[in-house]
Structures are given as structure tokens and as C-alpha cells.
Amino acid sequence: MKIIDGRSLAKEIKSELKRETQKFIKQGGKTPHLAAVLVGDDGASQAYVRNKIKSCERVGFESTLIKKKSTIQEDELLEIVDGLNKNEDIDGFIVQLPLPDHIDESKVTLAIDPVKDVDGFHPMNLGRMVIGLPCYIPATPLGMITMMERYNIKTEGKNVVVLGRSNIVGTPISILLSQKTKWGNATVTLCHSRTKDLVSEVQRADIIIAAIGIPRFVTSDMVKEGAVVIDVGINRIDAPDTKKGYKLVGDVDFDEVAAKASYITPVPGGVGQMTVTSLLMNTLKAARGEIYPGG
Numbered sequence: 001m002k003i004i005d006g007r008s009l010a011k012e013i014k015s016e017l018k019r020e021t022q023k024f025i026k027q028g029g030k031t032p033h034l035a036a037v038l039v040g041d042d043g044a045s046q047a048y049v050r051n052k053i054k055s056c057e058r059v060g061f062e063s064t065l066i067k068k069k070s071t072i073q074e075d076e077l078l079e080i081v082d083g084l085n086k087n088e089d090i091d092g093f094i095v096q097l098p099l100p101d102h103i104d105e106s107k108v109t110l111a112i113d114p115v116k117d118v119d120g121f122h123p124m125n126l127g128r129m130v131i132g133l134p135c136y137i138p139a140t141p142l143g144m145i146t147m148m149e150r151y152n153i154k155t156e157g158k159n160v161v162v163l164g165r166s167n168i169v170g171t172p173i174s175i176l177l178s179q180k181t182k183w184g185n186a187t188v189t190l191c192h193s194r195t196k197d198l199v200s201e202v203q204r205a206d207i208i209i210a211a212i213g214i215p216r217f218v219t220s221d222m223v224k225e226g227a228v229v230i231d232v233g234i235n236r237i238d239a240p241d242t243k244k245g246y247k248l249v250g251d252v253d254f255d256e257v258a259a260k261a262s263y264i265t266p267v268p269g270g271v272g273q274m275t276v277t278s279l280l281m282n283t284l285k286a287a288r289g290e291i292y293p294g295g
């Protein structure tokens, strides 16, 4: 069994991005500039955004953080989005999710100019992805594909079972892995809460992608010997004996599944680490005008 080390892979990719950025600037390109909008004071969201800003610095990007109180009204947030759409110095931006309940997330996502949508959440980018046109691929799926490529995990002809059909993880990764591309050509089954006999679906899988949001849902009896197990879950469970009072576990029971898997991603230290790196990859693409030449 091999542990896929998201932390060291993310570090490696950040060094590559730093070199590519320096080269791009030397050739006359502008310094890539990412903006992040953070609404409210949720601890996890604050930490993720802090990490995004810090990572920009590491690779030589400029960054702008816009922080707003959770009481912000939807129209004010839409004005901020509009301002970022028009700001020529900003190559790409994200609005950190989740947003407070009184704000319609789809409305905000739709307001982002697809050209600057480095999260890849706008339907224009998702639609382009579906038909194989250049697009920003959402960070978590892009992180998973990058991980599998770098670890030389072949997907062609493999049975992949994806658990969970969210817009930002399960659905896009199932599409990407079934496409006729170097990272695709797999036979993908997308399982969800209404799937009949989910256990036997998972038992047939050569590659399992767990993005269901249930702590330690995938147990060793569900996993075929030698399967590749990619765990996207980040669940907080009570751990009274720790300083924080909680610990993070994935959607996979790591200790028992690791014994059967050929490759497995840990939580923390796996897919999560790759998401910020993927966002930086998309931002460099935005600065280079690779996806939408000429804006």
C-alpha cells in the first residue's frame, strides 16, 4: 500500500508554479493577481482563504482579500463581484463558499465573469468542461486528476465508483474520468443516496472516490484488494482528549482500508492539500489568457 502524499505533491507543484510564473513575468507577462471574497467569520473558511492568500505569496502572485461581515446584503455582494469583473488588474477571483443563508449562492456564481472564474463553478466553465472545450476545472477534481497523473495511476478501462453527486466534486470528477482524454477513459458509476446496493457497486471498483460527507463511511469490507482509494471527505469528529476538541477524518475508514488499497489518500494531507494548488494553476492560466484568449 502506498500513501498518496498531498502535502509534498502540493509543495512540489507550488515550486513548479513559482518557476513558471517567474518565466512568464520575465517574458513580459503581468504578475498573476488573485482576489478572494470572504463573507462572515466561519473558522474553516477563514483558514482556507488565509491559505489561498499565503500560497499566492509563495508562488509570486499578487493577491487581494475582500472581507465582509455575514450581514452583507446580496446586492452589495453582487456589486463587489461586478467590480472585480471590471477590474483589469485582477486575473481571477473566488467567492469563498458557503455563503450565509440569506444570500443565493447560485446568483453570486452566475454573476462572476466566466473568464475570471478560477473556481470553475460558473455554468459556462462547467458546460465547456462537459463538451471538452478549454475551461477552468474546479479545484478539487483538478487536484484529484493531478494526483493520479503524478502517481502514474492509470484510469483507462478502469471501473471507477464515485460516491456523492455534488456540483463541485462528484459530478465534475465523474464526467472528467469518463472523457476521452489522457486522464479519462474510465467506466464511471456515480453513486448517491438513492443507489440500490451501493456496497456491491463499491466492491467492484478499481478506483473509489469518496465524496459523500459521512465520516468513515467506506469500510474495508467494501473495498476490493488492490483498489485505489481517493478520499475527498473532511469531517470533524469529537475528540475530547485533543487541544481543539475535534479531529478531522475522511469519508474512508483509513486504518482498515489502507491495508487493502494499492494507493490511498489520507485526511488531512491528501486531496484537500491539492485544492489550493489547483486554484493557483487556474490563476496562472487566467493571467496567461490560456483558456479565453483575448478575454
Ligand SMILES: Nc1nc2c(c(=O)[nH]1)N[C@@H](CN(C=O)c1ccc(C(=O)N[C@@H](CCC(=O)O)C(=O)O)cc1)CN2
Pocket (backbone or CB within 6 Å): 044, 048, 094, 095, 096, 097, 098, 119, 139, 140, 234, 248, 267, 268, 269, 270, 271, 272, 273, 274, 275, 276
Ligand atoms: N469558493 C470556494 N469555496 C469552497 C471551495 C472552493 O474550492 N472554492 N472548496 C471548499 C473549501 N476549500 C477551499 O476553499 C478547501 C478545503 C480543504 C482544504 C484542505 O487543505 N484540507 C486539509 C485539511 C484542512 C483542515 O485542517 O481543516 C487537508 O485535507 O489536508 C483546502 C481548501 C469549500 N468551499
Ligand SMILES: [Mg+2]
Pocket (backbone or CB within 6 Å): 098, 099, 100, 101, 102, 103, 104, 105
Ligand atoms: Mg446560502
